[in-house]
């Protein structure tokens with residue numbers, strides 16, 4: 001990896017104040033995506049996939065409401081738009097292209113614009129080619145538990161809203177990188193996205209191993225009560241601002257529990273919804289978080305997780321959409337998280353996903 005991101009130590013050692021939470025510690029890997037030009041050999045968000053030339057590119061077979069979204073931009077146009085906006089506002093966190101990358105995007109945008117310019121009714125594109133969302137090599141993210149000889153996770157989605165819960169439809173592939181001899185050079189692309197937030201900006205990653213504790217929604221009623229006792233925090237000499245005395249659970253959730261942003265493993269970021277357990281459709285095991293696809297790397301309640309390397313950028317403040325907290329430009333739900341879950345018994349059992 002060419003760059004690093006470092007999460008500051010937590011302001012309070014969780015197990016020193018609440019030894020009963022120690023068994024609930026879970027490893028996670030923050031991915032820290034940042035705009036760049038990943039290759040098929042890199043772990044990435046929104047980057048090109050190491051996809052075998054002889055294997056059909058995955059497509060979504062669902063029916064899609066073409067023309068009803070009101071959003072008529074191709075992925076290439078979305079990315080060109082972000083680039084020109086970043087240049088206009090001199091946004092150091094926005095995408096930057098090489099002249100070759102820009103020319104390739106313009107060519108794609110023109111080809112797709114012709115199709116859209118023909119006006120409604122637009123030809124229904126079915127099936128829809130999926131867009132790469134993430135590619136993770138085991139060497140970079142050793143927390144992954146691939147099946148058999150696999151050492152590469154590839155996640156794609158269909159950039160339309162799907163019934164019944166109006167989110168992109170996700171697909172998960174495991175493969176062995178060494179088994180890919182000829183790489184598919186020009187994968188098909190959908191000719192439009194339902195929403196610009198469904199087009200991930202290509203990012204390189206700086207994976208970082210951390211330890212997480214459950215969000216207070218995931219704690220037992222007893223543990224939740226314990227975390228809410230200010231006297232416990234005081235007795236342990238925890239250095240926490242007394243403005244949290246009324247509601248220390250808020251401090252716990254924002255600073256000590258689950259990390260915000262893109263990550264592998266760890267605990268779910270509840271808050272938008274109450275905990276919602278997912279069970280494997282094959283073996284009924286309770287599923288565990290695989291990948292968290294986040295709209296924001298941090299927000300005002302979780303800024304304690306901003307890496308050291310981004311502290312100055314965070315402090316400088318930027319208008320929405322030009323924020324260092326939105327490196328991937330992905331937005332799911334109402335700027336929420338989408339979490340992919342896998343079966344702990346077998347990574348080959350079907351995955352599921354959830355907006356939260």
Ligand SMILES: [Zn+2]
Nearest residue numbers: 060062158160
């Ligand atoms: Zn679809």
Ligand SMILES: [Zn+2]
Nearest residue numbers: 280283343349
């Ligand atoms: Zn299962």
